[in-house]
Amino acid sequence: xxxxxxxxxxxxxxxxxxxxxxxxxxxxxxxxxxxxxxxxxxxxxxxxxxxxxxxxxxxxxxxxxxxxxxxxxxxxxxxxxxxxxxxxxxxxxxxxxxxxxxxxxxxxxxxxxxxxxxxxxxxxxxxxxxxxxxxxxxxxxxxxxxxxxxxxxxxxxxxxxxxxxxxxxxxxxxxxxxxxxxxxxxxxxxxxxxxxxxxxxxxxxxxxxxxxxxxxxxxxxxxxxxxxxxxxxxxxxxxxxxxxxxxx
Amino acid sequence: xxxxxxxxxxxxxxxxxxxxxxxxxxxxxxxxxxxxxxxxxxxxxxxxxxxxxxxxxxxxxxxxxxxxxxxxxxxxxxxxxxxxxxxxxxxxxxxxxxxxxxxxxxxxxxxxxxxxxxxxxxxxxxxxxxxxxxxxxxxxxxxxxxxxxxxxxxxxxxxxxxxxxxxxxxxxxxxxxxxxxxxxxxxxxxxxxxxxxxxxxxxxxxxxxxxxxxxxxxxxxxxxxxxxxxxxxxxxxxxxxxxxxxxxxxxxxxxxxxxxxxxxxxxxxxxxxxxxxxxxxxxxxxxxxxxxxxxxxxxxxxxxxxxxxxxxxxxxxxxxxxxxxxxxxxxxxxxxxxxxxxxxxxxxxxxxxxxxxxxxxxxxxxxxxxxxxxxxx
Numbered sequence: 333x334x335x336x337x338x339x340x341x342x343x344x345x346x347x348x349x350x351x352x353x354x355x356x357x358x359x360x361x362x363x364x365x366x367x368x369x370x371x372x373x374x375x376x377x378x379x380x381x382x383x384x385x386x387x388x389x390x391x392x393x394x395x396x397x398x399x400x401x402x403x404x405x406x407x408x409x410x411x412x413x414x415x416x417x418x419x420x421x422x423x424x425x426x427x428x429x430x431x432x433x434x435x436x437x438x439x440x441x442x443x444x445x446x447x448x449x450x451x452x453x454x455x456x457x458x459x460x461x462x463x464x465x466x467x468x469x470x471x472x473x474x475x476x477x478x479x480x481x482x483x484x485x486x487x488x489x490x491x492x493x494x495x496x497x498x499x500x501x502x503x504x505x506x507x508x509x510x511x512x513x514x515x516x517x518x519x520x521x522x523x524x525x526x527x528x529x530x531x532x533x534x535x536x537x538x539x540x541x542x543x544x545x546x547x548x549x550x551x552x553x554x555x556x557x558x559x560x561x562x563x564x565x566x567x568x569x570x571x572x573x574x575x576x577x578x579x580x
Numbered sequence: 581x582x583x584x585x586x587x588x589x590x591x592x593x594x595x596x597x598x599x600x601x602x603x604x605x606x607x608x609x610x611x612x613x614x615x616x617x618x619x620x621x622x623x624x625x626x627x628x629x630x631x632x633x634x635x636x637x638x639x640x641x642x643x644x645x646x647x648x649x650x651x652x653x654x655x656x657x658x659x660x661x662x663x664x665x666x667x668x669x670x671x672x673x674x675x676x677x678x679x680x681x682x683x684x685x686x687x688x689x690x691x692x693x694x695x696x697x698x699x700x701x702x703x704x705x706x707x708x709x710x711x712x713x714x715x716x717x718x719x720x721x722x723x724x725x726x727x728x729x730x731x732x733x734x735x736x737x738x739x740x741x742x743x744x745x746x747x748x749x750x751x752x753x754x755x756x757x758x759x760x761x762x763x764x765x766x767x768x769x770x771x772x773x774x775x776x777x778x779x780x781x782x783x784x785x786x787x788x789x790x791x792x793x794x795x796x797x798x799x800x801x802x803x804x805x806x807x808x809x810x811x812x813x814x815x816x817x818x819x820x821x822x823x824x825x826x827x828x829x830x831x832x833x834x835x836x837x838x839x840x841x842x843x844x845x846x847x848x849x850x851x852x853x854x855x856x857x858x859x860x861x862x863x864x865x866x867x868x869x870x871x872x873x874x875x876x877x878x879x880x881x882x883x884x885x886x887x888x889x890x891x892x893x894x895x896x897x898x899x900x901x902x903x904x905x906x907x908x909x910x911x912x913x914x915x916x917x918x919x920x921x922x923x924x925x926x927x928x929x930x931x932x933x934x935x936x937x938x939x940x941x942x943x944x945x946x947x948x949x950x951x952x953x954x955x956x957x
Contacts, residue, residue: 333734409812413808413810417710419691419692419693420691421692421713423676423690426673426676426749427676427679427680429749429753430676430677430680430749431680433680433748433749433752434680434681436623437620437622437623438623438624438748438752438755438756439623441752441753441755441756442756443753443756443757443758446752446753446754446756446757447757447815447816447942449670449749449753450669450713450715450941450942450943451713452713452714452715452941452942452943452945453815453942453943455810455943455945456810456814456815456942456943456944456945457815459810459811459812459943459944460812460813460814460815460944463812464810464812465809465810465811465812465823465824465827466808466809466810467721467808467809467810468714468808468810468943468944468945469712469713469714469718469721469808469945470712470713470714471710471711471712471713472691472692472693472696472710472711472713473693473708473709473710474664474693474696474697474700474708474709474710475693475708476693480708480710484725487725487728487729487732487734490732491728491732491835493807493808493831509687510687510688510690510691512691512693512694513693544733544734544735
């Protein structure tokens, strides 16, 4: 299974960015930027103020990846799906929600917070804003590397479930006392795989593939994590900047 | 594509911890929805749910371990190359409740990687594993991914394990959304007022036909088709036009290579909320036209078991195909007008090789499976 890598978007402790904008990519431990006033949350996202922090993080990276891909940011429905990986999911929102339950034996439990206590809700927000009607799901990997969503995306493309797939990871910092071994740094990083060339007009960063027993590869070279894949894709672009015209 | 066989299945529900008992209880029209005594409920909009009897946990630990052990102990040994996909929305979220009250609890129970390690170790599986979280369609989507991998030859064997608990966390949340029925829920009934929560666990072992024959495994039925789609409309409410569910069902039928006329009956999500059930009836009318295909829901018997729901419904569908009758819709008294002639409070005999099972959930997700009788073309 293989597909062209058409877009990269991220929000990490180093900042928010996307591949074709030439912004530096780093993905290390640290404090994530505030996203409340970020341009992706313009008037086209009326529910932005209601979103929890986890959803805002994931939504922003999805929006940046989609913009980077040149596949368009309209609302019209289209067969594009999203697969995301998360280790902690919306545990921070879970805690915020249950803090509204405890004081008054549940009488003041917040329905708005409860609505965001499923980690796939930000995929729903992205689906509404960008008309994404393909499969959407969140997975938690036994050994978090961010590669399972790539496999899921390539499967969906190979099975004809979607014309393009967004895939990546989304995690807030580990809740206190809950650091999982081998967890990726906090942040959200999304890729766009597949899509018709005529729709994007952008030359892809490379070819992502997965084969039984061979793991995930970028242009035939194995990668051990989503971080490595993105870093290698951006490094290849830096070596030949004329190869990837700006899309927007 | 290669045929995908289901060769083993196990269940833990409020109506029994084996498939035969569950089937007998369903046919008898019984419900496992009863008064909740696990946590204080006086502030909430309902006092009932379908709980698994006598679940217990060590101090500060989640009940999920007991639930999973009861399930996994019923499975035949698996080969080491079997992949594992679990499907749960909230895992060991009951451990968050004491933590929020300043009490001690095991925090790792809140993390899916820890639960995946536990299940993998218990079953002797050393490979990669993942938990699928797609709200109330989680185990349906996990089954779809597993079936797709086997059908396309990228996996030989996949175990899907769905599970979720009734906790104060989820109970209070659905109460806050005013989605709970005060009485045991009544899917597709004119007087339905909401859902009843339930808990349970389910495991389905999927294998390529070639490997199943080589190993002499029985065929409980097949997963013949699958489809998943987002309705891109609202994060907690279904699209009233059923657009996402229609897409998912048509995709599942296309994968199975059958038309809607080949579907003998439908296992609906059927939560008992006004909008979900109405949306499903709109979608089924669009797909099946004027043919009154029999529709049933298990939610009035088992409650809404969230991440386990689609898996439990798939197991019951496979049993229904072998028995050639669909189970009753418990709680049904007076079918809503759009469901007249399609839903019944009694078991419904049918003749056919394929059943459709559907689920929908928060985030706008919809999923459908086509389950096949062994030998179905």
